[in-house]
Structure formats: C-alpha cells, structure tokens
Amino acid sequence: MTKYLKFTNFYLMDKRKTYTYWVEGDCIKEYIYSGKSKNGADKWIVNGEDIEIKRENINGLYTGYLSLDGIIYYLDLKYPLKIKKSLQDPFGEEDLVVTSMSKTVKTRAGTFKNCIEIQGVYSGYKLYFAPNVGFIKSGYDGLTKHELIKLKNR
Secondary structure, three states, rough: OOOOOOOOOOOOOOOEEEEEEOOOOOOOEEEEEEOOOOOOOOEEEEOEEEEEEEEOOEEEEEEEEEEEOEEEEEEEOOOOOOOEEEEOOOOOEHHHEEEEEEEEEEEOOOOEEEEEEEEEEEOOOOOEEEEEEEEEEEEEEEEEEEEEEEEOOO
C-alpha cells in the first residue's frame, strides 16, 4: 500500500484571523481574508482596497499582486528550508540566507516560537516568519521596519 503525505500550510497566513501590521513611517496595514482566487490561492484585502494573494505549496511560500497581466508572484520562502540555504530576494536587491529555524521573536502582537529568520548577506536586513502565522517582522541594525502588532480572530 502506498502512503501519501499531505502538504500542510507551514507559513501561510491564517485566514481565520485579521492581521494588523505597523510599517515604517507609522503606516498601519490591516489584512482581511476575502476568499480564493481563480487559481485557488488566498486573497487578502489590505486596508479595505488593495489585494494581495498568498499561496503555499511544496515549493515555497508566495505573495502575489494583481497586474494588468494577471497575478505576479514573488517567492517569500523556498522549500525545503535549511540553515545557510541561499534564497533569491524577490526584488533582486541582494542574496538572502536562512540563519535560523528556531528563533523566538517578540512583536507587539505577541511572542512567536520556532520562527524562520532570513538575513540579507550584505545589508544584514532580517525577515521573520512564524509557523501557521506567516510574516511577523523585519528590520536591521536593531530597527524595526515592519511588525505584526495585532492578530485577532475574525
């Protein structure tokens, strides 16, 4: 008998929750799940008007944006994750590397364990993703650039 492993969402945002982020410059962004896109990815309404698409599969975690040509996706995390594994920066600005898979990260929304830490090789810029939550924080030199400040059930 053949056994199949079902892929489960590891770092995809939880569609049962509303996410509120603080972004450098005192901008607040609220993400509310709004259903599935035509290709089955999760659609999120940002601040009541913009749409971001989030999807995850065995190859990685992706963020998509609507364009005239359809959805343009950027790779956030490439699977399988391994320490010191290089990742492609979605904007082509620098090389990224996985520096931890077990970081505990504090944000104003709470403390998250077993987070992925990704660091820019040249800038030292860091990104953090929490299991079953998704992106939670970014920054460099001790300065926070983006931070999850509220995570509540819908």
